[in-house]
Amino acid sequence: MGLNIEKIRADFPILDRKVNGQQLAYFDNAATSQTPRQVINSIVKYYETINANIHRGVHTLSQEATDAYEAGREKVRKHFNVQHSHEIIFTSGTTHSINLVASGFGSLLQKGDEIIVSALEHHSNIVPWQMMCEKTGVVLKVIPMTLSGELDMEKYTQLLSAKTKLVFVNHVSNALGTINPIEKIISQAHEIGAAVLIDGAQAAPHIKADLQELDVDFYTVSAHKICGPTGVGILYGKEEWLRKLPPYQGGGEMIAEVTFEETTYADLPHKFEAGTPNICGGIAFGAALDYMNQIGFDKVASYEHELLTYATEKLLEIDGLKIYGESLQKTAVISFNVGNIHPYDIGTLLDKMGIAVRTGHHCAQPIMDYFQIPGTIRASFSFYNTFEEIDRLVGGVKKSVMMLS
Amino acid sequence: MGLNIEKIRADFPILDRKVNGQQLAYFDNAATSQTPRQVINSIVKYYETINANIHRGVHTLSQEATDAYEAGREKVRKHFNVQHSHEIIFTSGTTHSINLVASGFGSLLQKGDEIIVSALEHHSNIVPWQMMCEKTGVVLKVIPMTLSGELDMEKYTQLLSAKTKLVFVNHVSNALGTINPIEKIISQAHEIGAAVLIDGAQAAPHIKADLQELDVDFYTVSAHKICGPTGVGILYGKEEWLRKLPPYQGGGEMIAEVTFEETTYADLPHKFEAGTPNICGGIAFGAALDYMNQIGFDKVASYEHELLTYATEKLLEIDGLKIYGESLQKTAVISFNVGNIHPYDIGTLLDKMGIAVRTGHHCAQPIMDYFQIPGTIRASFSFYNTFEEIDRLVGGVKKSVMMLS
Amino acid sequence: MSIQEIQNEIVEEFSLFDDWMQRYEYMIELGKSLPLIEDQYKMDENIIKGCQSRVWVHAELNDDKIVFTADSDAIITKGIIAILIRAFSHQHPKDILDANTDFIDEIGLKEHLSPTRANGLVSMIKQLKMYAIAYQTQLN
Amino acid sequence: MSIQEIQNEIVEEFSLFDDWMQRYEYMIELGKSLPLIEDQYKMDENIIKGCQSRVWVHAELNDDKIVFTADSDAIITKGIIAILIRAFSHQHPKDILDANTDFIDEIGLKEHLSPTRANGLVSMIKQLKMYAIAYQTQLN
Numbered sequence A, B: 001m002g003l004n005i006e007k008i009r010a011d012f013p014i015l016d017r018k019v020n021g022q023q024l025a026y027f028d029n030a031a032t033s034q035t036p037r038q039v040i041n042s043i044v045k046y047y048e049t050i051n052a053n054i055h056r057g058v059h060t061l062s063q064e065a066t067d068a069y070e071a072g073r074e075k076v077r078k079h080f081n082v083q084h085s086h087e088i089i090f091t092s093g094t095t096h097s098i099n100l101v102a103s104g105f106g107s108l109l110q111k112g113d114e115i116i117v118s119a120l121e122h123h124s125n126i127v128p129w130q131m132m133c134e135k136t137g138v139v140l141k142v143i144p145m146t147l148s149g150e151l152d153m154e155k156y157t158q159l160l161s162a163k164t165k166l167v168f169v170n171h172v173s174n175a176l177g178t179i180n181p182i183e184k185i186i187s188q189a190h191e192i193g194a195a196v197l198i199d200g201a202q203a204a205p206h207i208k209a210d211l212q213e214l215d216v217d218f219y220t221v222s223a224h225k226i227c228g229p230t231g232v233g234i235l236y237g238k239e240e241w242l243r244k245l246p247p248y249q250g251g252g253e254m255i256a257e258v259t260f261e262e263t264t265y266a267d268l269p270h271k272f273e274a275g276t277p278n279i280c281g282g283i284a285f286g287a288a289l290d291y292m293n294q295i296g297f298d299k300v301a302s303y304e305h306e307l308l309t310y311a312t313e314k315l316l317e318i319d320g321l322k323i324y325g326e327s328l329q330k331t332a333v334i335s336f337n338v339g340n341i342h343p344y345d346i347g348t349l350l351d352k353m354g355i356a357v358r359t360g361h362h363c364a365q366p367i368m369d370y371f372q373i374p375g376t377i378r379a380s381f382s383f384y385n386t387f388e389e390i391d392r393l394v395g396g397v398k399k400s401v402m403m404l405s
Numbered sequence C, D: 001m002s003i004q005e006i007q008n009e010i011v012e013e014f015s016l017f018d019d020w021m022q023r024y025e026y027m028i029e030l031g032k033s034l035p036l037i038e039d040q041y042k043m044d045e046n047i048i049k050g051c052q053s054r055v056w057v058h059a060e061l062n063d064d065k066i067v068f069t070a071d072s073d074a075i076i077t078k079g080i081i082a083i084l085i086r087a088f089s090h091q092h093p094k095d096i097l098d099a100n101t102d103f104i105d106e107i108g109l110k111e112h113l114s115p116t117r118a119n120g121l122v123s124m125i126k127q128l129k130m131y132a133i134a135y136q137t138q139l140n
């Protein structure tokens, strides 16, 4: 049994939209996914029935909001097969999650220690570490990439040494769609005693990761990329690591006792959740996971793979079209250019035809530098896209190229 | 012309709720305010029509989402009479805003420099500074409070010295409702060349602050306390200060150029807005300000003052009831205890009667320590509360005291 | 009496009341009859976390049975722990471990059964069972 | 011709087209005829920020009038800057400062008029006016 796409599309009110007089075809899913009415409804229901500040409230609304928020955390725990719900920290998104870890690690490492990043990363998994290295004298090493957009795993093995304390790599590259061999990356790092952070922002919408099986130390997700709301995400951390890391932000909820002389910190997960969190966001994130699981990740993955195969085939028929990222292990992302045409030009004309793609460096400049291009056109597919929409994309690219040549 | 309370209440779906079989009377507004349907609608509209990742997107949805988000920023700018919209940084809330400043100031100060906090602060305006002081050797001084719950301004003057670099005080105390004399605090600090951060979390729902007139250096607000959504807030900073502070988090959007050798940061406000922000939150925050302004802050303030006066009078008729915080300058907050009865007991019984109050230390333990009490019962009023609801509160407290004695 | 019998008894007592007020009044009454913890055991190590009020619990083994004493600074909390102690005190560790706590729901205190509830009923139950585990190990 | 007259001319030309495709094709055509900036001025200082494509603009004073040249790596952006330059080049600084840019809306390019737009039309206009301010000061 495949997916009932028509039924699924009816869940997404925005897909009915007209853009520049044309029916919207939304292919910017890697930037942010669209939101089904089930998730929108969970937001409305929150504000209409239980909105209240959580934790320590004796009144019913506060209690119900707390229970709903903690139920959201529990859904995340279950989805990623995490052992303890206190290993799930709610954050405002992947960027926040990574900064939390980078900042904390700064105080655990010493000058001369090494940490390893990959050449395939989003800026959010580069800059926080650069900032940390600048403060601490820790050395940043880079796993290079190959022409097919994959990590050079031999070089990775060579980079690992007794000095290596941490490796941080994305599960899936946002710019190219490459699925990295994180099982290998994790096990090799663990062999020499280094910890591993996997940035799961791009993987989460397509792959249901079993974090215990992966044995990963940290994993990060943004809700807005997986049918959830903006402004919320999670950091998974193994309990032992979360205990070792110092708190990141100070404030309400994250303390046990405060005096002006001394403050003691609260237990996990509160230690890392200072201030009023995105309560509604945590609840709606849970609703988004419910939605995705009800559809089923296996079905999503196989349907998206069909879309990818079809679109790749059709696009490659266009003269001068080059696809960046040719790994066999890819999510449904196609990053491409046509001849010397600037990606911005094609993106602008596609938009006039109602077709939404992203153009530019996709917050991954090192990848663009590697290919020596200013950017790419990126079409990223989701389970609510259709083959007809892909036909429109291919036709639109052809038309644009004609106009621009 | 006063407020049309009936019409206003109809804007808040949650106020129709029954709690434990009773009509809800919501007096936990200082913890979080309720959300009018105008704001809920703005959220639904966002996800149903323009949801997309912002900045640099060439397609229409991205453009419309960016425009709406930036329009939200502009509404904040206008509301607080700020000069430049890039002086408004969107954050996930006051706690985040204060941590941003505290972390950045850490790198501008030196061992032995002094910073001044007040005894009336929320943990969110204490702990981040303690963490910073621990790292840097900067010294934290405390403006003491008086029995009436006001700041001892003479002591403040004495604390100021050439060593003082920064003063951070809340505009309104969340635990007691005291409105602090921030004009004086700011001008005295400026005279000796110290900067001032005002935590406006509790003031924003009641007082429309003119930040240029106040000449304050930093001001913080949480949307969820001013009829807006959870997970978003702002940091206002004078341009010159925001330029001086180093970036807080690294990630997408906040950079100009990234290579593994060097990264340059983007201009304000992006320098401090790493990652995908709470896009919908910024838009709904703007809708909340529209809503409040349409009602009018003058009317809100005078009506809430009537509620405060009425409730104070009626509550004080109860034998053994003591109110903490007796400043003449107060927002509509009443923090109290009755005899030796534990606040939790009264709060629990009120909840059974459908009346929502907060009990405990209100994230302001130093105030509780000062009064040597475990906590208080806090009833905090909003413009949608009624005199009848206050009668129920007073009756409820009486009934609870009877049951508990 | 077995734990189950005591629980039945408590359920029966509470079933006499028509409304929450009477139930709470009775609970407060029970709180006043709580077997109080000796002052020497009222120390920080015995405080149960997760409560907005402070709750101390002490356990002793007497003739292979656990005897619980407790106190709290809030009366309602005292009533809740009193009900728990009435059901679980003077029982074999194993029986305590085997016992369920559905009777809490049946006596109309369901609202306190959420793990996030400020009064920490769930933490109290956990704590009592922890003592039972500890003494059970000791007896083996 | 005055700026207003040129703008009217441009509006008239664009009014001949029925749909966006023809308009964009014409804009691309105009882009190809853009008076190109000399390579020596194609440096980082002359890049206009806020554009997803790179845009360089250079200005020179010639007989009290400003002469603009420009380039971009994207054709559509080139078309947009070409239209602007056609309207503003060879004009007195003061006239440039006084001119409005409503004609952009009238030729159906309204969507580019948002300050956050990735092509940076608003930044381009700002930049042209900045040059005008600079030269205006110089002439006074």
Ligand SMILES: Cc1ncc(COP(=O)(O)O)c(C=O)c1O
Residues within 6 Å of the ligand: A252, A274, A275, A276, A277, B030, B031, B093, B094, B095, B096, B122, B124, B125, B170, B172, B173, B174, B199, B201, B202, B222, B363
């Ligand atoms: C005075 C004051 N400051 C700071 C905060 C923290 O705000 P938030 O929890 O929204 O970050 C609060 C909220 O309770 C407050 O009342």
Ligand SMILES: Cc1ncc(COP(=O)(O)O)c(C=O)c1O
Residues within 6 Å of the ligand: A030, A031, A093, A094, A095, A096, A122, A124, A125, A170, A172, A173, A174, A199, A201, A202, A222, A363, B252, B274, B275, B276, B277
């Ligand atoms: C691989 C990857 N990492 C991190 C991020 C940053 O996520 P966010 O912007 O939600 O913080 C993204 C989002 O584009 C991403 O694709």
